Amino acid sequence: xxTIKRALMGMLAxxxxxxxxxxHAVNDVPGGPAVxxxxxxPPVTKIAEELYGLHTLMLIICAVxxxxxxxxxxxxxIVHRKSKGHKPANFHESTTVEIIWTIVPFLIVVLxxxxxxxxxxxxxxxxxxxxTVKVTGYQWKWGYDYVKGPGEGISFLSTLTTPRDETNGxxxxxxxxxQEVDHPLVVPVNAKVRIITTAQDVxxxxxxxxxxxxxxxxxxxxxxxxxxxxxxxxxxGFCTELCGKDHAFMPVVVEVKSADDYAKWVSGExxxxxAAADDPSKTYTMAELTARGEKVYAANCAVCHQPNxxxxxxFPALDGSKVATGALADHVNIVLHGKGxxxxxxxxxxxxxxxxxxxxxxxxxxxxxxxxxxxxxxADARNGKLPEGGAAATAGNGAGNGAGxxxxxxxxxxxxxxxxxxxxxxxxxxQAA
Numbered sequence: 001x002x003t004i005k006r007a008l009m010g011m012l013a014x015x016x017x018x019x020x021x022x023x024h025a026v027n028d029v030p031g032g033p034a035v036x037x038x039x040x041x042p043p044v045t046k047i048a049e050e051l052y053g054l055h056t057l058m059l060i061i062c063a064v065x066x067x068x069x070x071x072x073x074x075x076x077x078i079v080h081r082k083s084k085g086h087k088p089a090n091f092h093e094s095t096t097v098e099i100i101w102t103i104v105p106f107l108i109v110v111l112x113x114x115x116x117x118x119x120x121x122x123x124x125x126x127x128x129x130x131x132t133v134k135v136t137g138y139q140w141k142w143g144y145d146y147v148k149g150p151g152e153g154i155s156f157l158s159t160l161t162t163p164r165d166e167t168n169g170x171x172x173x174x175x176x177x178x179q180e181v182d183h184p185l186v187v188p189v190n191a192k193v194r195i196i197t198t199a200q201d202v203x204x205x206x207x208x209x210x211x212x213x214x215x216x217x218x219x220x221x222x223x224x225x226x227x228x229x230x231x232x233x234x235x236x237g238f239c240t241e242l243c244g245k246d247h248a249f250m251p252v253v254v255e256v257k258s259a260d261d262y263a264k265w266v267s268g269e270x271x272x273x274x275a276a277a278d279d280p281s282k283t284y285t286m287a288e289l290t291a292r293g294e295k296v297y298a299a300n301c302a303v304c305h306q307p308n309x310x311x312x313x314x315f316p317a318l319d320g321s322k323v324a325t326g327a328l329a330d331h332v333n334i335v336l337h338g339k340g341x342x343x344x345x346x347x348x349x350x351x352x353x354x355x356x357x358x359x360x361x362x363x364x365x366x367x368x369x370x371x372x373x374x375x376x377x378x379a380d381a382r383n384g385k386l387p388e389g390g391a392a393a394t395a396g397n398g399a400g401n402g403a404g405x406x407x408x409x410x411x412x413x414x415x416x417x418x419x420x421x422x423x424x425x426x427x428x429x430x431q432a433a
Contacts, residue, residue: 045211050118057115130192135195135217137200143158143200151262160178160180180251185255189229205241207239208237211229211237216241280351280375282375290356293356293361297361315341319364321367329381333386352375358373
């Protein structure tokens with residue numbers, strides 16, 4: 001009776017797992033892993049093809065050895081068993097056998113090592129690159145800087161865009177779950193791309209299976225690798241080095257474009273840069289700062305503190321908080337240097353972006369403090385001179401006070417500039433003040 005009950009419970013459990021799997025079934029990820037995929041992803045570079053071939057060759061060699069060794073063993077056990085009258089041979093040693101089982105494995109290892117060494121040497125040949133991109137790992141996003149070749153000067157951050165409702169299980173997951181970003185790396189097809197990796201905080205690892213590329217990003221060190229994609233498309237990878245609690249939330253996405261499409265993309269990005277360059281010496285109006293700050297907040301802070309500023313879990317609400325409505329110096333200090341689970345933003349955001357997001361947080365939702373922060377004040381705060389004032393300050397206070405006041409008057413019309421292009425590129429899965 002107990003056996004029947006256990007069998008029924010096992011069947012029910014299996015049925016539940018099958019139903020749960022059907023409820024969360026997804027399709028193949030475009031440019032990424034396929035459902036129930038057992039082998040490597042289809043290669044789109046010569047290096048990836050070599051690795052695929054090496055993998056297949058090693059698998060065949062291991063399978064032949066496995067079948068040969070265990071075949072002889074089982075044959076001997078079955079055919080030469082005692083019940084059939086066989087008696088074991090009586091010998092102490094065999095020099096011939098020992099030589100054979102030493103030389104044969106050695107030759108096998110050498111034959112396996114030769115093509116593997118050739119592939120490794122080719123993987124490290126980063127000379128004569130058409131495009132060089134510096135890849136910086138952050139907790140938990142990637143930074144891309146085009147340092148040489150077409151697109152030189154373009155830089156942006158690439159951040160996960162999978163909605164929190166999906167990661168928290170409140171909505172069904174999409175086909176690109178944890179494999180979608182706001183700004184992918186863009187490269188031209190049939191161009192040799194050199195990737196220089198480093199990291200800002202902890203060790204990360206930049207990996208794109210379809211390219212056959214995996215390179216650690218280590219703080220304080222510079223490593224490099226390369227790839228040459230031969231097919232236009234979108235290809236996805238991962239950070240493959242455990243780097244903290246959101247390790248799973250920093251995917252790698254690369255868009256390979258045709259030469260013409262890549263040239264158009266570069267032209268568009270450079271036009272954005274030239275049309276909206278930051279001016280840290282400019283005195284911005286409240287409207288300019290809040291407009292910029294809203295974009296910076298959406299790209300960097302909303303993922304943790306929520307778009308409505310209500311926070312959630314370990315991330316406190318900013319709407320009505322003592323930080324956003326209290327002393328300006330405390331607010332700026334937390335944004336620059338971080339606190340608790342919130343990382344420091346001093347190295348990730350420039351003076352204009354920090355001034356804009358602080359101003360936005362102090363005047364958004366119900367935080368009508370009517371205070372604002374100027375980029376020059378942020379520069380002073382970086383050097384230890386924090387701004388004065390707080391919630392009680394007004395827009396007119398400190399108009400001629402430079403960096404020492406909490407707010408300033410609106411600048412003249414001829415000083416007006418556009419929005420910063422970096423806001424369009426920056427993203428963050430971490431925390432903001």
